[in-house]
Amino acid sequence: MSTAHSCFETDEGGLKTHPYIPNSEPGVRAEMLAELGVESVEEFYADIPAELRLNRPLDLPEPLVAEHDLVRHMRALLRRNTDTVETLSFLGHGIYPHHVPAVCDEVNSRSEFLTAYAGEPYEDHGRFQALFEYTSMMAELLEMDVVNVPTYDGFQATGTALRMACRHTGRARVLLSSAISADKLSKLRDFLAPDIEIVLAPVAGNGEMGDVGIDDSFAAIYLETPNVYGVVETRGRDLADLAHAHGALLVVGADPISLGVLAPPAAYGADIACGDIQSLGMHQSYGGGHAGYIATHDHEPLVAEFPSRLFGIAPTAVPGEYGFGDVFYDRTSFAHREDGKEWVGTAAALWGITAGVYLALMGPQGMREIGATILARTRYAMDALAPHVTVLHQDAIHFREFAIEAPPGLLERLRAKGIFGGVPLDDRTVLVCVTERHSIADIDRLAAAVREVMT
Amino acid sequence: MSELAERTNKHSTGESFAEPHGQLPVRPKPPLRRFHQARWDEPIIFELSRPGRRGIAVPEPGAPEVELPEAVRRAQPPRLPELSQPHVLRHYLRLSQENLGADLNVDVGQGTCTMKYSPKVNDRFAAEVAELHPAQPVDTVQGVLEIYHRLERMLAEISGMARVSLQPGSGSAAIYANVAMIRAYHASRGEGHRDQVITTLFSHPSNAACAKTAGYEIVTLMPDADGYPDIEALKAAIGPRTAALMITNPEDTGIFNPRIKEFVDLVHSVGGLACYDQANANGILGITRARDAGFDLGHFNLHKTFSTPHACGGPAAGACGVSEALAPFLPGPVVTFDGTSYGLETPERSIGKIRPGLGVTPNIVRAYAWIMALGAEGLRAVAETAALNNNYLMSRVLRIPGTSAPWDKRRIEQVRYSWRELSEETGVHSEEIGVRAADFGVHYWTSHHPHVVPEPFTLEPTESYSKEDLDEYAAILAHVADEARRDPAFVKGAPYNQTIHKIDPTPLDDPKQWAPTWRAYVRKHLG
Numbered sequence: 001m002s003t004a005h006s007c008f009e010t011d012e013g014g015l016k017t018h019p020y021i022p023n024s025e026p027g028v029r030a031e032m033l034a035e036l037g038v039e040s041v042e043e044f045y046a047d048i049p050a051e052l053r054l055n056r057p058l059d060l061p062e063p064l065v066a067e068h069d070l071v072r073h074m075r076a077l078l079r080r081n082t083d084t085v086e087t088l089s090f091l092g093h094g095i096y097p098h099h100v101p102a103v104c105d106e107v108n109s110r111s112e113f114l115t116a117y118a119g120e121p122y123e124d125h126g127r128f129q130a131l132f133e134y135t136s137m138m139a140e141l142l143e144m145d146v147v148n149v150p151t152y153d154g155f156q157a158t159g160t161a162l163r164m165a166c167r168h169t170g171r172a173r174v175l176l177s178s179a180i181s182a183d184k185l186s187k188l189r190d191f192l193a194p195d196i197e198i199v200l201a202p203v204a205g206n207g208e209m210g211d212v213g214i215d216d217s218f219a220a221i222y223l224e225t226p227n228v229y230g231v232v233e234t235r236g237r238d239l240a241d242l243a244h245a246h247g248a249l250l251v252v253g254a255d256p257i258s259l260g261v262l263a264p265p266a267a268y269g270a271d272i273a274c275g276d277i278q279s280l281g282m283h284q285s286y287g288g289g290h291a292g293y294i295a296t297h298d299h300e301p302l303v304a305e306f307p308s309r310l311f312g313i314a315p316t317a318v319p320g321e322y323g324f325g326d327v328f329y330d331r332t333s334f335a336h337r338e339d340g341k342e343w344v345g346t347a348a349a350l351w352g353i354t355a356g357v358y359l360a361l362m363g364p365q366g367m368r369e370i371g372a373t374i375l376a377r378t379r380y381a382m383d384a385l386a387p388h389v390t391v392l393h394q395d396a397i398h399f400r401e402f403a404i405e406a407p408p409g410l411l412e413r414l415r416a417k418g419i420f421g422g423v424p425l426d427d428r429t430v431l432v433c434v435t436e437r438h439s440i441a442d443i444d445r446l447a448a449a450v451r452e453v454m455t
Numbered sequence: 456m457s458e459l460a461e462r463t464n465k466h467s468t469g470e471s472f473a474e475p476h477g478q479l480p481v482r483p484k485p486p487l488r489r490f491h492q493a494r495w496d497e498p499i500i501f502e503l504s505r506p507g508r509r510g511i512a513v514p515e516p517g518a519p520e521v522e523l524p525e526a527v528r529r530a531q532p533p534r535l536p537e538l539s540q541p542h543v544l545r546h547y548l549r550l551s552q553e554n555l556g557a558d559l560n561v562d563v564g565q566g567t568c569t570m571k572y573s574p575k576v577n578d579r580f581a582a583e584v585a586e587l588h589p590a591q592p593v594d595t596v597q598g599v600l601e602i603y604h605r606l607e608r609m610l611a612e613i614s615g616m617a618r619v620s621l622q623p624g625s626g627s628a629a630i631y632a633n634v635a636m637i638r639a640y641h642a643s644r645g646e647g648h649r650d651q652v653i654t655t656l657f658s659h660p661s662n663a664a665c666a667k668t669a670g671y672e673i674v675t676l677m678p679d680a681d682g683y684p685d686i687e688a689l690k691a692a693i694g695p696r697t698a699a700l701m702i703t704n705p706e707d708t709g710i711f712n713p714r715i716k717e718f719v720d721l722v723h724s725v726g727g728l729a730c731y732d733q734a735n736a737n738g739i740l741g742i743t744r745a746r747d748a749g750f751d752l753g754h755f756n757l758h759k760t761f762s763t764p765h766a767c768g769g770p771a772a773g774a775c776g777v778s779e780a781l782a783p784f785l786p787g788p789v790v791t792f793d794g795t796s797y798g799l800e801t802p803e804r805s806i807g808k809i810r811p812g813l814g815v816t817p818n819i820v821r822a823y824a825w826i827m828a829l830g831a832e833g834l835r836a837v838a839e840t841a842a843l844n845n846n847y848l849m850s851r852v853l854r855i856p857g858t859s860a861p862w863d864k865r866r867i868e869q870v871r872y873s874w875r876e877l878s879e880e881t882g883v884h885s886e887e888i889g890v891r892a893a894d895f896g897v898h899y900w901t902s903h904h905p906h907v908v909p910e911p912f913t914l915e916p917t918e919s920y921s922k923e924d925l926d927e928y929a930a931i932l933a934h935v936a937d938e939a940r941r942d943p944a945f946v947k948g949a950p951y952n953q954t955i956h957k958i959d960p961t962p963l964d965d966p967k968q969w970a971p972t973w974r975a976y977v978r979k980h981l982g
Binding site: 035043047054057063091112136139154190313327365380 | 508534537584744957966
């Protein structure tokens with residue numbers, strides 16, 4: 001026998017019964033082996049050739065089996081972080097510090113949701129209904145009838161929306177505004193390769209997408225609003241008309257938290273809406289709170305292009321009961337492997353349920369109010385900073401973010417005053433984010449700090 | 456009431472328990488659990504709305520309101536439901552109860568999904584990163600970067616790979632990132648003409664689907680007479696067009712392919728890369744490693760093998776591991792460590808950033824804490840117990856008349872079984888047996904399509920279940936098989952003890968009737 005031996009079969013005082021592993025208890029293990037008539041668990045591994053066996057223990061840190069020891073270790077690590085509650089933060093750029101209602105955390109930390117997976121619509125009826133309600137509330141916000149069970153994040157949602165447009169039109173060229181985050185563009189370049197060409201439209205002086213032209217080779221125009229500079233695009237209708245005149249689609253990236261006050265993309269002619277839902281009840285979580293939505297009208301040829309699951313209502317044997325199931329499952333890679341549309345798999349369902357909870361708490365009134373508060377505070381912050389630093393695109397409407405021209409060292413000097421001042425977009429541009437979490441006093445503090453740094 | 460119904464838990468109260476009350480000792484429990492799933496008969500949330508109610512208040516602007524031009528202003532308020540806070544909570548708690556989470560059941564029936572215990576203490580650690588932003592200066596996030604770095608090193612040791620990226624948001628996102636690295640690697644060597652990816656039927660469908668999305672032609676190896684991917688078919692498939700082999704081992708059948716190194720060597724011999732989908736790694740932790748079989752890259756699902764919760768289908772997390780040769784192509788940024796402090800840098804030929812932030816950080820924290828609670832010996836215990844549990848359950852399941860495990864081969868951590876014999880005898884299909892099994896409070900999954908194993912079901916009892924749990928699961932299957940023989944129509948009529956009754960799926964595939972949202976339902980069906 002090789003030097004590889006079962007950890008149960010050492011006499012060196014090693015681990016015997018681990019609290020996470022019921023059958024690591026030596027008595028039951030012996031009983032099970034005896035019932036199977038095998039000497040050792042080694043027999044289960046007999047098909048693994050000797051030269052592929054790892055003949056040594058893995059080189060890993062000593063375990064902290066006692067829960068208290070683990071807690072002490074983790075606390076020591078986690079204490080080395082300073083977060084955006086401890087430090088006044090104006091960081092955004094795709095990851096936003098919105099207030100997360102306590103009920104959102106309460107619901108998504110329930111064991112029944114947190115540890116469920118892929119059960120049938122009988123024993124997991126609640127998961128299906130909660131996700132159906134999420135897509136239904138998003139549909140009201142978006143004024144579109146079809147919304148997917150979430151994909152990974154807004155980057156993926158945008159990439160898939162553009163691929164959907166290409167498949168739908170049979171074309172392989174898309175026009176994107178350059179007012180898009182470099183990270184998202186990086187993802188799109190990777191995801192749309194090798195067959196889809198990206199053409200970048202210039203940014204106009206007011207921060208909106210510049211004048212553009214397309215021909216009949218384009219599958220889509222992609223417009224993002226608010227865009228990477230926080231600028232609300234005002235020419236959606238013109239761009240929809242332009243796209244449609246050439247048989248292309250208008251794909252609009254919109255943050256749903258803005259849609260209590262801003263027109264939904266469908267209102268100005270968008271064919272596909274997409275984006276991230278992190279703002280609807282998810283924490284920043286160092287990038288861990290993302291999920292992506294994709295929405296269309298109930299137009300069968302476009303519905304056929306969704307790779308994601310779509311949950312719909314179905315009747316049951318009992319009147320008055322809602323059943324649920326997969327709409328048009330035959331589209332998916334689960335049904336047809338590489339012949340399905342892109343792929344589907346585990347993505348971000350729990351964040352979809354959470355966003356549903358958020359929208360149910362907010363209702364139409366809450367969504368209007370939060371939009372109004374963010375619009376007002378963003379403008380307030382722009383006005384407060386304008387005397388001290390160059391605020392870009394001042395005449396445009398901004399939602400939640402705006403860009404400033406930053407002299408070298410600005411962010412470091414703000415940092416020294418206990419403020420994360422913004423996300424640098426390039427050597428001289430900084431993006432400042434203001435949400436409903438930032439009080440007027442917080443904004444005044446930022447403005448005062450900028451003034452001090454600049455004088 | 457039929458004899459059969461009486462023997463089952465179809466009626467959880469009533470005649471069969473009409474004994475005098477108040478007598479001790481309480482009678483012993485019947486052999487099978489008298490389960491009934493929660494049934495709140497809960498309306499759709501829109502039906503609970505009353506205009507004017509609200510669930511949460513929002514801060515006042517505190518500054519002059521901004522007037523919006525008509526072109527961008529929402530014309531009418533969204534028709535969202537209006538509920539007070541306790542009613543939102545109550546509604547969602549009821550829905551949560553109508554759900555069979557892994558914490559509640561002997562969750563061995565969602566085979567290939569590696570349903571294991573996700574320690575509660577790790578959820579607390581995950582919550583502590585809630586307010587961290589990825590653009591914070593690195594000196595303010597040394598703790599989280601250290602966790603990333605340490606987990607990357609651990610997964611590198613477990614897989615034998617040189618470098619690891621924790622950026623992908625799931626297993627399939629990691630598969631796609633691997634395909635993107637394969638593409639970038641070949642392009643960097645002027646070999647962009649390689650346009651085929653080879654995979655196997657019993658590897659997860661995302662291997663084929665992701666590679667296809669990235670522009671590759673897919674070649675699928677079918678199982679040979681022994682259940683292994685056909686090596687002769689591989690020999691015929693490889694050539695100058697081969698970009699990579701993307702393969703799982705053990706495959707979803709639970710069979711470990713002993714010639715795996717030969718597969719890798721064959722692909723290498725024509726200049727292709729070998730990519731390992733380690734979705735089924737739970738039974739081989741510390742036993743054998745990807746790199747030692749020659750793989751160039753691969754991925755783990757942290758929500759499978761490394762215990763992060765499945766969360767109704769995500770957020771999850773994937774880890775891409777690569778050899779030195781592929782390290783320059785990893786998604787960026789990656790965490791660096793200079794011996795004193797942690798930083799971020801983007802590898803030289805990175806495929807770029809593939810999601811916002813650095814990864815699904817709460818799950819990175821959970822996976823790290825899970826490995827720290829186990830160590831090398833504990834991981835070995837995980838693998839060995841998963842294999843022991845699987846072989847034990849297999850011995851129990853194969854005693855049930857009508858079952859089989861196609862191909863007479865050893866299994867590691869899961870088995871794809873078949874009800875072919877029972878189905879031929881009774882006309883009851885595997886899906887129907889699964890629905891009936893859920894009446895006893897357990898999950899059951901058939902398999903991915905196509906169903907090459909006829910009437911399939913796939914069980915994966917990880918290390919988290921006890922012998923008693925496995926006995927209970929096998930007893931439920933035996934009971935349902937017995938029901939199928941005695942009264943097939945009864946099994947076909949299931950479920951009986953669930954939140955809802957049998958669904959008629961017809962409208963789901965009819966564009967005129969389907970209702971993927973409440974809005975569509977109202978428009979099409981409520982006028």
